[in-house]
Amino acid sequence: MARRGEFELIETLFAPLAEGFPGALGLKDDAALLDPPAGRSVVVTADALVAGVHFRPADPPDLIARKLVRVNLSDLAAMGAEPWAMVLTAAFPDSVDESWITRFAEGLGADGRSFGLPLIGGDTVATPGPATFSLTAFGLVEQGLALRRSGARPGDGLYVTGTLGDGALGMGVLTGRLALTPEESAAVAYLVERYHVPRPRLAVGRGLVGLAHACVDVSDGLLQDLAHLCRCSGVGAEVWAERLPVSPAAARLATTRALRGEGAWLETILSGGDDYELLFSAPPGMEKALARLAVAADTAITAVGTVVAGDSVVVMNREGMIVPFSRWGYQHFGPGE
Amino acid sequence: MARRGEFELIETLFAPLAEGFPGALGLKDDAALLDPPAGRSVVVTADALVAGVHFRPADPPDLIARKLVRVNLSDLAAMGAEPWAMVLTAAFPDSVDESWITRFAEGLGADGRSFGLPLIGGDTVATPGPATFSLTAFGLVEQGLALRRSGARPGDGLYVTGTLGDGALGMGVLTGRLALTPEESAAVAYLVERYHVPRPRLAVGRGLVGLAHACVDVSDGLLQDLAHLCRCSGVGAEVWAERLPVSPAAARLATTRALRGEGAWLETILSGGDDYELLFSAPPGMEKALARLAVAADTAITAVGTVVAGDSVVVMNREGMIVPFSRWGYQHFGPGE
Numbered sequence: 001m002a003r004r005g006e007f008e009l010i011e012t013l014f015a016p017l018a019e020g021f022p023g024a025l026g027l028k029d030d031a032a033l034l035d036p037p038a039g040r041s042v043v044v045t046a047d048a049l050v051a052g053v054h055f056r057p058a059d060p061p062d063l064i065a066r067k068l069v070r071v072n073l074s075d076l077a078a079m080g081a082e083p084w085a086m087v088l089t090a091a092f093p094d095s096v097d098e099s100w101i102t103r104f105a106e107g108l109g110a111d112g113r114s115f116g117l118p119l120i121g122g123d124t125v126a127t128p129g130p131a132t133f134s135l136t137a138f139g140l141v142e143q144g145l146a147l148r149r150s151g152a153r154p155g156d157g158l159y160v161t162g163t164l165g166d167g168a169l170g171m172g173v174l175t176g177r178l179a180l181t182p183e184e185s186a187a188v189a190y191l192v193e194r195y196h197v198p199r200p201r202l203a204v205g206r207g208l209v210g211l212a213h214a215c216v217d218v219s220d221g222l223l224q225d226l227a228h229l230c231r232c233s234g235v236g237a238e239v240w241a242e243r244l245p246v247s248p249a250a251a252r253l254a255t256t257r258a259l260r261g262e263g264a265w266l267e268t269i270l271s272g273g274d275d276y277e278l279l280f281s282a283p284p285g286m287e288k289a290l291a292r293l294a295v296a297a298d299t300a301i302t303a304v305g306t307v308v309a310g311d312s313v314v315v316m317n318r319e320g321m322i323v324p325f326s327r328w329g330y331q332h333f334g335p336g337e
Numbered sequence: 338m339a340r341r342g343e344f345e346l347i348e349t350l351f352a353p354l355a356e357g358f359p360g361a362l363g364l365k366d367d368a369a370l371l372d373p374p375a376g377r378s379v380v381v382t383a384d385a386l387v388a389g390v391h392f393r394p395a396d397p398p399d400l401i402a403r404k405l406v407r408v409n410l411s412d413l414a415a416m417g418a419e420p421w422a423m424v425l426t427a428a429f430p431d432s433v434d435e436s437w438i439t440r441f442a443e444g445l446g447a448d449g450r451s452f453g454l455p456l457i458g459g460d461t462v463a464t465p466g467p468a469t470f471s472l473t474a475f476g477l478v479e480q481g482l483a484l485r486r487s488g489a490r491p492g493d494g495l496y497v498t499g500t501l502g503d504g505a506l507g508m509g510v511l512t513g514r515l516a517l518t519p520e521e522s523a524a525v526a527y528l529v530e531r532y533h534v535p536r537p538r539l540a541v542g543r544g545l546v547g548l549a550h551a552c553v554d555v556s557d558g559l560l561q562d563l564a565h566l567c568r569c570s571g572v573g574a575e576v577w578a579e580r581l582p583v584s585p586a587a588a589r590l591a592t593t594r595a596l597r598g599e600g601a602w603l604e605t606i607l608s609g610g611d612d613y614e615l616l617f618s619a620p621p622g623m624e625k626a627l628a629r630l631a632v633a634a635d636t637a638i639t640a641v642g643t644v645v646a647g648d649s650v651v652v653m654n655r656e657g658m659i660v661p662f663s664r665w666g667y668q669h670f671g672p673g674e
Contacts (some may be wrong), residue, residue: 023378025485028487028569029416029486030382030553031380031381031382031476032382033378033379033478034378034380034381035480036371036379041360041372042370042373043368043371044371044458044473046459048426048428048462049462050428050462050463050464050469052466053462076368078368079367079370081368089384091387091469120381121382121383123384125391127469128387128467129387129389129467130464130465132464134385134471136424150366216367232366
């Protein structure tokens with residue numbers, strides 16, 4: 001495929017994304033310079049996406065770039081940080097031509113601008129394998145006030161933003177695992193959009209600084225990420241199955257067909273992954289503050305359980321019985337054989 | 338291959354590399370926290386290495402990790418920064434087992450410790466393609482004093498550290514492109530070692546802060562990186578072919594056989610890439626200070642040319658004639674077809 005060299009691509013497609021951040025040095029130097037404002041810590045996170053693993057090679061390149069940005073922003077949100085800058089390394093296979101890379105850069109720039117995340121450095125290389133992207137994102141948070149996974153205490157309420165399971169259902173639609181009727185097309189479009197373009201909960205994360213005891217972003221499934229939060233905090237948790245927030249689209253798919261039987265349905269909600277919502281604990285008495293934050297951030301915040309002493313994470317049904325689970329969430333490596 | 342899950346691998350193999358850096362949060366949180374000391378800027382660089390492109394899949398995994406660390410450190414050196422921390426994203430294929438990953442982590446930890454570069458975050462994912470690594474490295478430099486590519490002025494001397502061409506020759510040996518005699522085995526071992534384990538010139542870089550006008554690391558070949566420095570500075574340059582520093586091992590290979598004809602020999606020195614030396618410009622009158630720095634840093638510093646007005650980069654032979662070149666350096670993407 002016709003494609004210009006590395007330096008020309010960087011200069012024409014990526015250097016414009018550095019505008020407005022002097023420390024990026026126009027992507028022309030060996031490295032970039034970061035000078036955080038006084039009183040702020042730099043929050044650093046990195047996520048990689050691989051074609052055929054985290055996205056489908058035929059996905060629109062602008063949506064791949066936007067998902068790459070947003071999964072990293074979700075980690076910044078979980079720390080209570082505001083977006084600051086990003087560094088990209090991209091390994092492009094021969095099979096992608098310059099128009100593909102151009103559309104990828106457009107997606108990166110569109111979300112970079114809308115979230116205030118200029119591109120300040122990186123590396124582009126060739127690969128004989130699948131397209132592989134690694135993004136390091138930087139945020140800013142008040143020193144000493146970053147949200148952590150480790151502060152949850154027994155008696156805290158457990159809350160999640162938005163709705164759960166949409167991304168996993170969207171992927172099920174895209175892979176053909178979910179068979180669909182024409183009447184379900186609106187629901188399908190919504191779920192697929194949630195899969196391609198997650199919504200990092202930055203405004204909620206910022207609002208939780210000084211309010212939440214512990215916070216994590218739900219990327220590998222609610223149960224698995226809750227287990228991480230509990231382990232870091234030295235606590236257990238009860239989750240109320242019937243309180244889990246579900247979108248109308250997901251509810252429609254669930255109730256009409258496809259995911260018959262409560263077990264499979266609950267498993268997708270609790271363990272499907274690709275949610276990019278925030279899960280946090282907050283002390284009792286915060287309900288009004290959280291309701292105000294939900295309005296201000298235009299994002300649902302739902303109480304879904306409670307933090308308890310011990311180290312068990314259990315899911316309760318409406319009768320107060322423990323629901324057993326075999327699948328706890330998405331792992332990037334399966335267990336060995 | 339038997340391999341544990343992602344979280345166990347991180348906890349046992351990678352979390353120990355975070356020790357001593359509280360902001361790494363033990364690799365257990367959504368992100369890491371960076372708090373640069375007052376008066377310092379954070380220098381950020383990122384480089385990716387792909388199996389089959391930047392290293393051979395059969396290379397020892399500890400050496401792959403060490404090269405990954407060192408190519409990034411070379412960028413920090415070029416800015417005059419001291420190492421501070423690193424973030425790794427790693428895409429491992431199924432074909433690498435846990436012992437491979439263990440040795441990779443050992444190499445990462447060995448160089449991380451010796452250079453003072455704890456691992457503070459990252460991501461490990463699976464890939465159906467080649468092993469692909471992306472490292473983001475952080476350094477610290479006095480605010481406003483980072484070395485840049487853009488400060489060279491006509492009349493400056495041009496200098497390089499160490500020797501040129503060793504890494505490219507070492508790769509030639511590894512790929513079998515260079516046929517060798519038994520007597521050359523010592524030279525070969527040296528060149529292969531230089532290819533696998535570059536020597537980032539951190540002490541020289543630190544010493545150049547406030548002394549050099551412009552600096553770049555030579556990773557894509559002297560001529561190409563010099564062209565970048567000249568373009569950023571708005572100047573031209575003359576390089577003296579007979580002054581280029583060459584190791585005894587490279588000289589032996591060159592004079593005995595293999596690279597017959599001055600053209601090919603010079604091209605490998607000037608455009609082979611994989612040098613990871615520093616190329617810098619300094620004003621006249623700095624010769625004594627540079628000689629002292631070379632001794633203090635235990636690193637050769639050689640005058641190889643001069644900065645001139647204009648925008649041409651030319652190589653002169655000992656008769657003062659311009660040597661023509663067809664190959665200017667390594668590009669990660671070839672020109673399109």
